[in-house]
Amino acid sequence: MPEKICIVDDNMINRRLLTGILRNEAYELVEARDGQEAIDVISKELPDLVLLDVMMPKKDGFQVCEELQRNDRTARIPVIFISARTRVEDKIKGLNAGGADYVIKPFDAGEVLARVKTQLNIARLTKELLKANEELTRRQRRMDEDLAVAARIQQSLLPQLSPDMENTAIAWRFMPCESIGGDIFNVLRLDETHWAAYMLDVSGHGLPSALVTVSVSQMLHPATGILLKKTRTSCPGYAVRRPAEVLDLLDQEYPMERFDKYFTVTYLIMNVKEGIIQYSNAAHPPPILLRRDGTLELLEEGGCVIGLGGVLPFQEGSKKIGQGDKLLIYTDGILEYEDKQGQFYGQNRLHDTLLQLRGRSIKGIVDGVIEAVMDFGDHHPPRDDVTLLGIGFNGEFN
Amino acid sequence: MEIDQEAINHVEVLYLKGRLDAVSAKQLKEKVASLGQEKGPKLVIDMAGVDFIDSSGLGALISSLRTVSKLGGDIKISGLQHQARSIFELTRLDRVFRIYDDSMAAAKSF
Amino acid sequence: MDPRGVTFVIDSDMKNVPLVGMSVNRLCRAASFSTLDAFHIELCVVEAVTNSIRHCYGGKTGHEVTVICTLTHREIVLDICDVGPGISPGVLDGAVIQNSPGDVADIEGIPEGGRGLSIIKKIMDSVDYRSEKGKNRLTLRKRLPEKKKGTG
Numbered sequence: 001m002p003e004k005i006c007i008v009d010d011n012m013i014n015r016r017l018l019t020g021i022l023r024n025e026a027y028e029l030v031e032a033r034d035g036q037e038a039i040d041v042i043s044k045e046l047p048d049l050v051l052l053d054v055m056m057p058k059k060d061g062f063q064v065c066e067e068l069q070r071n072d073r074t075a076r077i078p079v080i081f082i083s084a085r086t087r088v089e090d091k092i093k094g095l096n097a098g099g100a101d102y103v104i105k106p107f108d109a110g111e112v113l114a115r116v117k118t119q120l121n122i123a124r125l126t127k128e129l130l131k132a133n134e135e136l137t138r139r140q141r142r143m144d145e146d147l148a149v150a151a152r153i154q155q156s157l158l159p160q161l162s163p164d165m166e167n168t169a170i171a172w173r174f175m176p177c178e179s180i181g182g183d184i185f186n187v188l189r190l191d192e193t194h195w196a197a198y199m200l201d202v203s204g205h206g207l208p209s210a211l212v213t214v215s216v217s218q219m220l221h222p223a224t225g226i227l228l229k230k231t232r233t234s235c236p237g238y239a240v241r242r243p244a245e246v247l248d249l250l251d252q253e254y255p256m257e258r259f260d261k262y263f264t265v266t267y268l269i270m271n272v273k274e275g276i277i278q279y280s281n282a283a284h285p286p287p288i289l290l291r292r293d294g295t296l297e298l299l300e301e302g303g304c305v306i307g308l309g310g311v312l313p314f315q316e317g318s319k320k321i322g323q324g325d326k327l328l329i330y331t332d333g334i335l336e337y338e339d340k341q342g343q344f345y346g347q348n349r350l351h352d353t354l355l356q357l358r359g360r361s362i363k364g365i366v367d368g369v370i371e372a373v374m375d376f377g378d379h380h381p382p383r384d385d386v387t388l389l390g391i392g393f394n395g396e397f398n
Numbered sequence: 399m400e401i402d403q404e405a406i407n408h409v410e411v412l413y414l415k416g417r418l419d420a421v422s423a424k425q426l427k428e429k430v431a432s433l434g435q436e437k438g439p440k441l442v443i444d445m446a447g448v449d450f451i452d453s454s455g456l457g458a459l460i461s462s463l464r465t466v467s468k469l470g471g472d473i474k475i476s477g478l479q480h481q482a483r484s485i486f487e488l489t490r491l492d493r494v495f496r497i498y499d500d501s502m503a504a505a506k507s508f
Numbered sequence: 509m510d511p512r513g514v515t516f517v518i519d520s521d522m523k524n525v526p527l528v529g530m531s532v533n534r535l536c537r538a539a540s541f542s543t544l545d546a547f548h549i550e551l552c553v554v555e556a557v558t559n560s561i562r563h564c565y566g567g568k569t570g571h572e573v574t575v576i577c578t579l580t581h582r583e584i585v586l587d588i589c590d591v592g593p594g595i596s597p598g599v600l601d602g603a604v605i606q607n608s609p610g611d612v613a614d615i616e617g618i619p620e621g622g623r624g625l626s627i628i629k630k631i632m633d634s635v636d637y638r639s640e641k642g643k644n645r646l647t648l649r650k651r652l653p654e655k656k657k658g659t660g
Contacts, residue, residue, distance in 0.1 A: 122514075122515075167405070169404040169405075323406075323502065324406075324502040358500075359444070359446045359476075359477050359499075359500040359501065360413055360415075360444070360446050360447055360477075361402040361403075361411070361413035361444070361501075362404065363402045363404075363413075364400075364402055364446075364447055368447075392404065394406040394407070394502075395407070396407065417526055419522075419526065419554060419558070420522045420525065420558045420562070421522045421523060421525075450526070450529070450547070450551075452551055452555055452558065452624070452627075453558075453621070453622075453623035453624045453627055454558060456623060457621045457623070460615070460618055460619075463615055464615055464620075467615050480544070484544060484547075484548070485551065485627070488605070488630055488631070489623055489627065490605060494618060
């Protein structure tokens with residue numbers, strides 16, 4: 001649609017001159033011969049720009065401009081004054097009345113055209129900016145709503161999340177793709193030396209998957225005795241069950257036939273005195289150990305998904321952690337978040353982002369990763385649950 | 399501006415994110431003031447997430463340092479991006495604050 | 509190259525300052541300034557506009573600050589205009605960065621504010637100030653980086 005310009009001048013020759021200058025530029029032109037007609041024409045036509053003479057019968061240009069400013073529909077239309085008055089006071093008066101620019105008669109065709117283009121450009125950019133802002137606000141609101149829902153679910157599913165591990169900072173983001181998710185995670189205190197953390201991702205979405213996640217998270221509660229086993233032979237009368245054993249138990253409890261679901265899980269035990277992590281990884285994306293010096297190590301040992309009935313034994317790995325190291329556990333919703341071309345966010349981008357965010361707080365890193373992931377896909381809603389848990393080891397180890 | 403807080407070796411670390419300017423200066427001063435009247439507070443202000451700082455932001459850091467040093471404590475700065483670092487150097491405030499590469503190094507320096 | 513320009517008019521609200529700052533930063537980078545130079549020029553505009561809102565308008569919203577950016581073939585010129593009480597004579601000339609004491613024990617002696625103008629003077633090539641009948645204009649100039657031989 002061509003941009004519309006309204007030319008207001010009581011002098012027919014001036015109108016003709018201005019029309020002549022603008023005619024070749026594919027603008028739609030409308031005219032008015034005095035102040036009152038200008039108000040009528042502008043309110044009706046809502047042009048993109050007004051060229052306004054100052055000295056006119058009935059209403060002068062300043063009055064017209066002020067009147068346009070008072071009306072919400074016309075207040076944003078830029079006005080360029082065209083006047084023979086050359087005193088600085090007049091210019092100021094024009095700009096104070098709400099004019100965007102001022103051209104002095106006799107005018108130069110090139111100058112008029114340049115100023116018209118500039119003002120139209122500014123108006124267009126302003127409009128785009130307003131639109132972009134609206135879109136941004138809308139998206140923000142939607143994300144806030146999503147997060148509010150996620151937070152509520154999170155609260156009901158994760159009553160035991162314990163952020164008070166000494167000298168350790170924990171942060172997480174959980175964005176279910178539907179109102180309820182198939183991902184779940186927790187950080188649990190086993191005894192004064194040992195903490196456990198796990199994250200699992202049940203196949204599929206929606207209520208059936210969520211039911212399995214709830215069931216598993218209940219099973220992994222310290223009170224069920226799965227994570228700690230009784231011993232008769234040694235003090236203190238219990239032992240921490242090794243990660244591979246825990247995964248074996250899950251594999252027995254959740255055969256694929258039973259629920260028509262399988263899941264990936266990472267289970268790890270942190271010895272918070274000595275700074276040692278033991279883990280096993282059932283086909284879950286490998287957690288990333290971000291060392292303080294910027295090296296990245298993956299926690300890859302493990303086996304296949306839970307639910308296949310022990311086809312392969314689960315392998316265990318262990319890592320010595322140091323002060324300032326950070327551990328990131330996540331689901332494949334992060335890696336497989338797509339951009340418009342259907343490209344995955346992927347492991348490499350995740351690693352690059354982590355290196356850029358190195359040195360931030362654990363919350364800064366977790367929020368920063370989610371921001372980078374969402375930016376990559378233009379903030380479209382994720383197709384899979386997106387879950388990220390970060391643990392920052394701030395204490396010194398023996 | 400966002401401010402996260404973590405403890406490293408009983409040193410409080412404030413991680414700042416965003417612009418430290420006339421709008422957010424007050425927020426930082428209030429945050430530091432809210433940390434309590436404990437004796438000899440040890441504080442690290444980490445600026446790895448700060449992509450812009452102006453003289454109002456520098457003023458807030460100086461005011462915070464004053465608050466903390468009245469109680470016998472100190473503030474160390476960490477994680478400065480090179481643009482922010484250039485402003486510290488330009489205003490010679492790199493001589494007033496001790497500056498470290500990362501929050502861990504700053505916290506351990508106490 | 510003809511001078512090219514863009515004008516920003518903002519309400520005297522500190523929340524609007526980053527908007528002008530970031531726009532000027534992008535303009536500078538488009539005009540071949542380095543990332544660091546662009547950041548420094550953004551800083552100067554932020555300082556100038558903040559000064560204007562704080563001192564000319566007493567920190568109150570509802571007034572206008574105009575920033576006119578003009579790009580010529582050799583420099584960028586930034587005019588920051590406001591209407592009201594201007595900078596007192598001598599303040600601009602007196603604005604220099606003091607040697608801060610290296611000793612943190614002297615923290616009481618380090619001023620908290622008033623660094624804006626001295627930062628501007630240190631970064632920009634020239635700083636001029638004109639005030640006439642309550643209309644004030646601070647003009648900042650910075651030369652474009654030299655083009656490499658053979659490409660200019």
